[in-house]
């Protein structure tokens with residue numbers, strides 16, 4: 552019997568350089584930071600680690616540079632049990648980096664230099680073919696070239712594997728991508744860009760989800776931070792509340808949510824059960840600093856009150 556127990560992540564790896572600031576600086580302003588640290592990030596690697604920490608069996612495709620950050624990022628993901636055989640090293644590009652500012656309200660501002668992530672190719676996507684018989688879910692984001700993302704989605708679709716797309720950073724999607732997506736998970740900014748609907752409250756998010764469902768996905772999940780999550784499917788639209796926590800850093804909360812969601816869906820849990828678990832995982836993540844550094848283990852999520 553074919554057991555599709557693997558989660559495949561096709562995406563980015565970045566070294567995050569994080570500065571704590573009291574508030575976000577204005578254009579032309581120099582501000583004193585309160586502290587600095589670096590830690591492994593990148594939306595692809597973050598989702599891979601988040602999924603592995605919830606018990607997922609994860610394989611990753613990505614690219615780093617031939618430099619110290621590249622080996623550190625590969626090692627960090629491998630240490631969480633992720634198969635990094637296809638996280639390859641580019642000879643002519645440096646590892647992706649993200650400059651992250653986190654303010655006293657726990658919000659962040661991020662500028663990413665893609666580096667080697669930009670050389671993830673259509674050929675890398677085509678090489679997914681031999682992994683697909685064991686893959687239950689493909690996780691995609693938009694920090695690697697869209698042509699490669701589109702081909703990966705097509706390969707997965709042809710291979711009978713569920714496709715979850717997180718369209719982050721926000722950008723318009725080629726028409727051909729929409730029908731290849733089973734589950735779309737996006738934040739307010741992304742939902743606004745893709746639906747054209749201003750995101751003022753959860754009812755707007757519900758309308759945006761309903762609109763986006765018409766483009767092809769079976770499920771649309773709009774993450775709203777402290778306001779929780781809006782989930783839309785053919786059966787209707789629901790709002791799931793967030794847990795109240797003292798947030799210190801919201802970086803990678805969405806990635807934690809997606810990785811946890813993926814881990815539970817591949818286990819065969821219902822969307823409702825997986826969403827409830829993912830909301831808890833993301834709530835724990837925001838109480839800690841960093842990206843991969845802040846992601847909880849399965850036991851923590853299950854015992855968290």
Ligand code: RIB
Pocket residue numbers: 565566567591592593594597648649661663694802803805806842
């Ligand atoms: O989603 C958070 C991530 O976005 C950070 O880790 C940073 O690397 C950017 O890719």
